[in-house]
Amino acid sequence: MDYAIFKSGGKQYRVSTGDTLDIEKITAEVGSIAEFGEVLALSNNGELNIGTPTVEGAKVLAEVKEQRRDRKIIVFKYKSKTRYRRKLGHRQSYTRVTVQDIQAGD
Secondary structure, X not given: OOEEEEEEOOEEEEEOOXXXXXXXXXXXXXOOEEEEOOEEXXXXXXXXXXXXXXXXXXXXXXXXEEEEEOOOXXXXXXXXXXXXXXXXXXXXXXXXXXXXXXXXXX
16 A cells, blocks of 8 residues: 545544654553544555545554654633633644554445
């Protein structure tokens, strides 16, 4: 397989075997294999197979490397002359995975 496009956490990712990426947090233990079944497209030897809406039987297997959180983002709301101020912080949780295999549903 050249590459696959799969969906996880409301986002789409284009991956090849061996790629490492951060995705929205999934419930999986570090060192385990995560399976993504929502494969939207597969490319094999330059031939693109687009699913309707997903490719039947195709899946992406990835090893969970770590669970981590991003840096804090400060959200500050302010309205002048009304003494209105709100300060909020947010830290997004991510799962770092390495793609082990891309399987077609043949």
